Amino acid sequence: MTTPTDRKVVLVTGASSGIGEATARLLAERGHHVVLGARRTERLTEIAxxxxxxxxSVQCHPLDVTDAEQVRAFVEAAHSRHGRVDVMVNNAGVMPLSKLEALRLDEWNRMIDVNIRGVLHGIAAALPVMRAQHQGQFVNIASIGAHQVSPTAAVYCATKHAVWAISEGLRQEVGGDIRVTTVCPGVTESELADSISDPVGREEMRTFRSVAIPASSIATAIVFAIDQPAEVDVSEIIVRPTASQA
Known part of the structure; x- marks a missing residue:
């Protein structure tokens, strides 16, 4: 449990399930104030x-990270209520896998919009606040796919490598007062696979996910990075199932 002076205002996107929900719950349990955003407002309300x-301590807001104005309003609401924004967890993501030859352009564009633009929108909304208050932290959720590519996952991995690259660039640019952490989960229990409409991609993921870790394991890694002293920046964490060879 944190002390009152250690409590942080932490914003979490994609907080209605999986890693986002687990992270919100653990942060709140540790005494932090959590601000949750996601499109599924009924689910958010249940979690809150x-x-x-x-x-x-929690508040929640409807949020589509592909809409830059919604993300700005999300950050502004948290700042107005608490007077600061200590951490922005850019977690929202989608994973409709398919081989490139399937030509699922709509799904490619959806991944680009959510996985890349969503992170950029989070940075654009929170960075000015953190600059003004001379402190803050971004925790951007990438994937093991940022470091390795597998069949059916070319576009997904490309978006997650982009998250890794954006995070590393941001870390180098903001140094000093603002910390940047990239978290790269391996196979994790979540609803991401539910978005796979392509039968080949769905079967590939079913096999790949035969060994998976709970979302709470990723939440623990995120909270570890957040709870480090201000002078310590945990730049990247890769979390895999122990039994995984990938």
Missing amino acids: EKIRAAGG
Whole structure:
């Protein structure tokens, strides 16, 4: 549990399930104030009610990260209520895998919009606030796919490599007061695979996900990076299942 002076205002996108939900719950349990955003508002409300029932501090907002104005309003609402934004967890993502020859352009564009533009929108909204307050941290959720490519995952991996590259560029640019952490989960239990409409991609992922770790394991890594002293920047964390060879 954090002390009152250690408590941070942490914004989490894609907080309605998976890594986002697990991270929000753990942060609130540790005493941080969490601000949750996602498109599924009913699910967000359920999560917020459970966090409050356990004694946590939480607020939630409908959020589509592909809409830059919505992301700006999300950050502004948190700043208006708490007077600061300490951490921005850019977690929202989609993963509709398919081979390139399937030519699923709509799904490619959706991944680019959510996985890349969503992170950029989060940075654009929160960076001016962090600059003004001379402190802050971005935690950008990439993937093991940022470092290796597999069949059916070329576009997804490209978007996650972009998240890694954007994060590294941001880290070098902001040095000093603002920390930047990239988290690259390996196979993790989540709803991401539910977005795979291509039968080949779905079967590929079913096999790949035969060994997976719970979302709470990734949440633990995220909270570890957030809870480090201000002078310590955990630049990247890769978390894999112990049994995974990938």
